[in-house]
Amino acid sequence: MRTRAWWSRSIRRDEGSAAVEAAIILPLLIMFLCLALAGGRIVTSGAKIDSAAEDAAREASIHRTAASAQSAAQAAAAESLDDQGIKCASTNVSIGTGGLSVPVGQVATVTATVTCTVNLSDLLLPGVPGARTLTSTATSVVDQYRQRGD
Template identity: 65%
Template sequence: MTGTAWLRRRIEVARSSGDRGSETIAAAIVTPLLLVLLCLAIAGGRIVTSGAKIDAVAEDAARAASISRTYDSAQAEASGAAARSLADQGIHCASISTSVDTSGLAVPVGQVGTVTVTISCTVALSDLMLPGVPGTKTLTSRFTSVVDAYRSREG
């Protein structure tokens, strides 16, 4: 067999070896898996971002409560600030709970007190991830703000 005939025979064997189309099959298997992985990464990022937004809401509510002079106004200010901050952040809660610990308002003038606000917001997963995803997730955050030691207080 001459060198050219041998080379032609090798090319024919390689073409008919049955490996044709294996790249297409591999791409058909791998592409959906990569798309699912990408969607999961985006969903995880959106959940983390929403958690950070709830942290900002708790911080705003705690600061508003710490500026108040009475227990009742601290509760009202914290709830109002939380509602405004949620609207600013673009978060739509199915249910929201605002808990305010105003024991720091009872300390005597000249001593430092704190006000702690806990925000719990239940959000539909279809708002966090992709439309049509069933279920809800409760995002909770707590923030403590210092009460000015030398401002007047009312019980």
């Protein structure tokens, strides 16, 4: 009987330890989940920004003048980001149109760089920056036999 009373007292002492363990582990699990979500958002956004840069470079490579290539590339990048559901806090598209001034018959390229600031603040994770700036560059070949503008 004595051992049974001792046993029942030790069980009562351990009753609150599960709540303490949960109070310690649960915030850590939530923080890990938020970090995994932030990492996933950065990776998927990076892939989608890569695609937008490729679209912008391709669109710029089919235009004859640098001015029309720049405006078409910006429109293509914006449309690509919008179609893929990327909401950038700020977007910058820069085009290297030097390939459009190369004489016909020579191989030339056009380069597009898309910079997008992805918002992470909605994940509500303390210590994580509110946004992350991602940059992607893509190059597209200009048709060497297509007439180029001035």
